[in-house]
Amino acid sequence: MKTSDKIFALLCGVIVVVFAAQRIERHLEKKAWEKDRMERIAIDFRRSREEVKDYISRYIPEVTDAQIDEWTASGKLEAMEIDGQTRYFRNAGPNLFRIDHECEAIKAASDVAEGSISLSGNALDGHDADDAAVIPLIVSKVKSNLLAGPSAAGTAGSAAGSSDASDSAAGSAGAAGSASASASAASVGSDAASSKASPFARTAPTPYMAEPRHYHVRYTLTVDADAVPAGETVRCWLPYPRKDVPRQGDVHFIAASEPKYVFSEESCAHSTLYMEKKAVAGQPTVFSEEFEYTIYGEWHPLYPESVKEYNVSDPEYKHYTSEREAHIKFTPRIKAVADSLSKGLDNPYLIARTFFTWVNDNFPWASAREYSTVENIPMYVLESGHGDCGMVTLLFMTLCRYKGIPTRWQSGFMMHPSGWNLHDWAEVYFEGPGWVPVDESFGIPSYAVRRSPLMGTWAPTMSLPAASAAGGVSGASVAASVAAGASVAGGAAAGVAGAAGASGAGASGALGTAGTSGTGASVSSSSSASASTLGGDPVLSAILALPEAEYFYLGGIDPYRMIVNTDYGQYLSPRKKYPRSETVDFQRGEVEWKGGNLYFNKWSYSLEIL
Numbered sequence: 001m002k003t004s005d006k007i008f009a010l011l012c013g014v015i016v017v018v019f020a021a022q023r024i025e026r027h028l029e030k031k032a033w034e035k036d037r038m039e040r041i042a043i044d045f046r047r048s049r050e051e052v053k054d055y056i057s058r059y060i061p062e063v064t065d066a067q068i069d070e071w072t073a074s075g076k077l078e079a080m081e082i083d084g085q086t087r088y089f090r091n092a093g094p095n096l097f098r099i100d101h102e103c104e105a106i107k108a109a110s111d112v113a114e115g116s117i118s119l120s121g122n123a124l125d126g127h128d129a130d131d132a133a134v135i136p137l138i139v140s141k142v143k144s145n146l147l148a149g150p151s152a153a154g155t156a157g158s159a160a161g162s163s164d165a166s167d168s169a170a171g172s173a174g175a176a177g178s179a180s181a182s183a184s185a186a187s188v189g190s191d192a193a194s195s196k197a198s199p200f201a202r203t204a205p206t207p208y209m210a211e212p213r214h215y216h217v218r219y220t221l222t223v224d225a226d227a228v229p230a231g232e233t234v235r236c237w238l239p240y241p242r243k244d245v246p247r248q249g250d251v252h253f254i255a256a257s258e259p260k261y262v263f264s265e266e267s268c269a270h271s272t273l274y275m276e277k278k279a280v281a282g283q284p285t286v287f288s289e290e291f292e293y294t295i296y297g298e299w300h301p302l303y304p305e306s307v308k309e310y311n312v313s314d315p316e317y318k319h320y321t322s323e324r325e326a327h328i329k330f331t332p333r334i335k336a337v338a339d340s341l342s343k344g345l346d347n348p349y350l351i352a353r354t355f356f357t358w359v360n361d362n363f364p365w366a367s368a369r370e371y372s373t374v375e376n377i378p379m380y381v382l383e384s385g386h387g388d389c390g391m392v393t394l395l396f397m398t399l400c401r402y403k404g405i406p407t408r409w410q411s412g413f414m415m416h417p418s419g420w421n422l423h424d425w426a427e428v429y430f431e432g433p434g435w436v437p438v439d440e441s442f443g444i445p446s447y448a449v450r451r452s453p454l455m456g457t458w459a460p461t462m463s464l465p466a467a468s469a470a471g472g473v474s475g476a477s478v479a480a481s482v483a484a485g486a487s488v489a490g491g492a493a494a495g496v497a498g499a500a501g502a503s504g505a506g507a508s509g510a511l512g513t514a515g516t517s518g519t520g521a522s523v524s525s526s527s528s529a530s531a532s533t534l535g536g537d538p539v540l541s542a543i544l545a546l547p548e549a550e551y552f553y554l555g556g557i558d559p560y561r562m563i564v565n566t567d568y569g570q571y572l573s574p575r576k577k578y579p580r581s582e583t584v585d586f587q588r589g590e591v592e593w594k595g596g597n598l599y600f601n602k603w604s605y606s607l608e609i610l
Contacts, residue, residue: 055093145207269567320406390424
């Protein structure tokens with residue numbers, strides 16, 4: 001055999017061995033991940049039948065085994081067979097009173113009797129109260145900005161986009177070990193990157209931003225004592241506010257628990273602060289960070305005529321309307337649902353609004369399984385009939401993408417005065433308005449007066465009274481307008497502030513064309529009365545009776561947020577060696593050591609608004 005033939009045969013042998021080794025490695029990784037996933041499921045499904053029945057009996061003392069069986073079979077009590085036993089989801093009991101309407105009413109009556117919450121209609125609580133107060137201010141300010149003309153664009157979000165020079169990707173020079181090997185989050189299926197020349201690129205602050213809020217935050221992650229052997233290095237990624245989103249800026253790093261730290265590159269979809277620390281026997285391993293930022297509320301007055309046709313040949317359009325390797329999949333059921341709901345519609349805004357309303361009305365919020373254990377989240381929502389914020393967001397995004405409406409992920413925290421929590425939402429691209437925020441989980445607020453479906457297309461008027469010097473709204477004129485029956489639908493020329501005292505452009509200042517399709521119905525005094533229970537404030541009730549309140553979260557968002565992520569399921573920077581605890585979202589943080597990932601049951605987290 002010739003020497004060249006021997007060399008060729010040797011190379012072929014090496015290639016075969018390499019490919020075989022890679023296949024074995026992938027097989028072992030898949031097997032290890034499946035074992036890891038089942039362990040995570042077992043942690044989620046840890047309730048016994050007796051524990052679930054005991055919880056339900058707090059509200060339904062006479063609950064029977066037959067009822068438990070019926071709710072289990074229907075999926076209203078989420079259960080799974082594990083090691084030959086029926087195990088229930090850790091929040092199966094509480095979720096029953098969110099999913100089943102009869103049980104929800106029973107619990108609500110019990111809560112009112114105990115005085116734990118108010119369902120009398122005379123008051124709002126929690127983030128509903130926070131949002132009901134701020135939404136009218138955002139809408140009023142945005143309308144004032146638009147009436148003021150282009151000059152408002154330079155001032156509406158002046159704080160957004162600036163940051164402390166010390167808060168750079170480099171962080172503290174000389175960060176330990178692998179921290180220096182930062183990597184881009186871009187990967188196959190990523191929605192993180194956009195061309196600066198593209199209309200899909202992120203833009204500067206706009207007049208659609210209003211009501212900024214400033215936050216000073218301390219975030220702490222605590223690994224359990226002895227979760228890692230003494231002397232071993234613990235690697236930790238903490239959430240950090242983004243600096244590349246127009247409505248969030250003035251990001252200033254203040255302090256970290258460790259002297260060496262690294263910020264993720266701005267291009268990364270998950271914004272992190274990375275640190276390392278040696279474990280000490282008998283002591284928890286604590287990581288903390290402190291920072292400040294400012295964020296704005298945002299609202300876009302959307303209506304069908306404001307949306308133009310897409311350039312479907314644009315690569316970015318194709319990118320944001322495509323399927324993904326995980327979760328955004330155009331399954332037969334997704335296609336059937338989307339096609340049925342959008343039948344007869346060709347306007348992207350009306351299609352998106354139809355999806356938004358349908359998901360809002362049919363999939364109640366419920367505590368969710370860990371995302372890493374769910375293969376296809378939108379299908380899980382369709383099959384289970386419920387979902388949390390990220391789950392319904394992914395369902396909405398998938399329906400929109402299948403119908404050619406670009407969407408992308410956004411998430412972090414809700415930071416309302418009444419309390420903070422993890423939260424996910426989305427952005428939708430409409431040709432003309434551009435990218436707008438959409439919060440499917442907040443959906444159509446309970447305090448908003450809902451219009452007839454026939455009142456579907458309306459052109460928002462520009463004559464709502466501007467914010468007063470004190471930051472409020474000229475309530476008397478708004479209340480008078482609504483009481484007088486001023487039209488807020490169908491683009492009527494009268495506007496919403498045709499009565500005395502309305503500032504702005506009046507009837508002639510309507511944005512868009514008057515007389516767009518719709519019933520032309522008005523918010524009459526009876527409609528105003530139906531909303532007058534909102535804290536007994538007729539002015540607030542009048543404002544919230546307007547269409548802007550009903551679909552505020554389709555094109556708008558409150559200022560009580562912290563934006564951390566612009567995509568899901570991407571790489572962390574620096575790279576994580578082992579699978580993440582949360583393979584989809586990134587909020588609580590991530591921790592690992594050389595022996596493997598540290599799952600959520602090995603550590604805790606806390607957020608303080610200082």
